[in-house]
Amino acid sequence: MNYTLRPVGYLRSDLRTVADAPRQGDEGAPDAWLEIDATYAAALSGVQVGDALVVISWLHLAQREVLEVHPRGDPANPLTGVFATRSPHRPNPLGLHRVMVRALEGTRLRIGPIETIDGTPVVDIKPVLGADGS
Incomplete structure (x- = not known):
């Protein structure tokens, strides 16, 4: 079976x-902008500055064949x-990031701290x- 994930x-x-990235958000990660595709703008209804969110990212540069690490x-x-x-x-490199919403500008959210790299x-x-x- 195949499953399709579409970035929001x-x-x-x-x-x-x-x-450049710290291992965890609470280890010195900066804030970042999350730019939501306009297709999903309505999904932001109810999100407010000060909210705590879990952002689920696709760690697109991860090695998917790794099963054990130090x-x-x-x-x-x-x-x-x-x-x-x-x-x-x-195998499925999903990142889980607990962040705070610092600002909202249309379909852009200033969130942080978050340890992901630009373009994630x-x-x-x-x-x-x-x-x-x-």
């Missing part, structure tokens, strides 16, 4: 290469299956649910 937008970041890229760490790590290299496709956005499930 792309990230515009000052991070230009994988080497966590955090440290060879001193034992090889571990990618499903037990946050490695970007995995975004495949979905979801709100962060509260402790009570709301």
Whole structure:
């Protein structure tokens, strides 16, 4: 079976290469602009400045055949299956990024912090649910 993912937008970041990006958003990642395709503009209804979101990205430069890694890229760490790590290299390289909405300008959202590089496709956005499930 084949499945098709369509980007709903792309990230515009000052991070230009994988080497520039911190491993996690809370490790010094900058804010970035998320530019939503106009086709999906109505899907932004209800999103507000101050909202916490989970941005789901397609890590388009990841190696998809990798099944084991040394966590955090440290060879001193034992090889571990990618499903037990946050490695970007995995069979389906989806990135999960918890961010805050800093600004809204039409179909552009200023979000952060986010550790993705410029041009990363975004495949979905979801709100962060509260402790009570709301």
